[in-house]
Amino acid sequence: MAGLVVIFDFDKTIIDCDSDNWVVEELGINHLFTQLLHSLPWNSIMDRMMTELHNRGKTIEDVEKCLKKVPLHPSIASAIESAHAFGCDLRVVSDANVFFIETILKHHGLLDCFSEINTNPSLVDEQGRLRILPYHDFNSSPHGCNICPSNMCKGLVMEKIRALVSADGKKQLVYVGDGAPDFCAGLKLEEGDVMMPRKDFPICDLISANPLLTKAKIHEWSDWEELGANLLSTVNNALIDESSNTRTDQLVPLDCKYQNTLISATAHEALQKALPVSPPH
Template sequence: MAAVVVVFDFDKTIIDCDSDNWVIDEMGATQLFDQLLPTMPWNPLMDRMMSEFHSQGKTIEDIADCLRRAPLHPNIITAIKSAHALGCDLRIVSDANSFFIDTILKHHGLMDCFTEINTNPSYVDDEGKLRIFPFHDFTSSPHSPCPPNMCKGLVIERIRESVSAEGKKRFVYLGDGKGDFCPALRLGEGEYVMPRKNFPLWELIHNNPLLVKAEVHEWSDGEELERILLQLINTILVEENNSLISVDCNFHTIPISTHEPLPKALPVHH
């Protein structure tokens, strides 16, 4: 089984925008959204906005077309496909929603790369209206900076528990927002967190360095994300390979020339 579990946030990590804001802006509803935002939490507000779109005669296909135009850096596509090809267990933990994420991943041919997508549930009802619901009930994640509808730290703990029977796993977590700080704190030594530079997660880590046990590797764009992520995966795979050699040889040192060569460093796209 895969020794590496790579967990991605979605908004401003896989795609280069916030999917909620992208849809609201592209569908011409920014003013109404801004008027309603002070009156209700974000997650129920998105459900309300989908009802507004429906009442205006906008269809689920209109929303899907909008999502297919969301910006996604080509290097992130190749990074995801490369990590999947190397046998990594790829997962998403996102405060977007399942319809938005599934539509974008399918459009770019990435859906099959992911073992699991953890996000706010959504479905199209009998009237053709998109409904969006919270991932957690509003009493499950009362702590800051997690939003009330989703504590990503709890999700990471659940993922870690679910894969523990398969043997040792090392996590790489990529994200940008305040909600990504809680899962970053759940990572241990020998694991990695990749915050997007100058975004809220990066600022929280830099302001609280002693709280983070994982090794921190910042990134700014899709090209850096691909290069750094594949380097980290390669590092873990080489270390795991060396560990297996040591166990097989009863911890005696044997010249490398008598064994299969270690994996070469992965090619890096520039």
């Protein structure tokens, strides 16, 4: 599936929480975080929180252990693994940070499914303290977007991704997210692309308030079963579109619990001829 690129937000999209808030609350520094909330950018506060944890004797291993407890629904894990098995190019665009995202994805066996993670850089300094840095240097070169936070404009990241993946031909992009910055990312989608916004979250409010700005097809989701079904329906439809140019021996046999619930009977019949898919468990 060389023509399909699926881009995920991370917090409240792949995982069922905000990873920053999870660490702050689980490791007992929520009070200090709240105090700083209106005086510093969020990204800068998280860097300050990691210093506070270090000062309290918390190690990088403590942070890692905390992150491994983050809830990730089996349905989204299954959908990611299935899309990867089909050959989709999976990427992350997130305002979390490299350490948090890689730790969580690796723990759930999903890290190798993604070709790229676009997020705030992080590093462990010589003192053993986790440092979290901004994706965009907002002091020297502010991005100027009034939707996204100062440290990361997802729209600019999407422009970079499209340029990279389109270098060797036309690609269909799918974007999955929940927040206002994900709306900014979605504005970079074109006709034929797919936007998957989470229902009753800021992204849907912005889409509703600006109905003419989004060019992509919109498939909403409210829970991870619905997201998984929507994602695999999109993958399967793309597979059907490409099937005339793809030999059946190049397709990946897939045992997936989703039985293409959103695909029409005709499309489902066409898919079954191209790829053996087991019934739902």
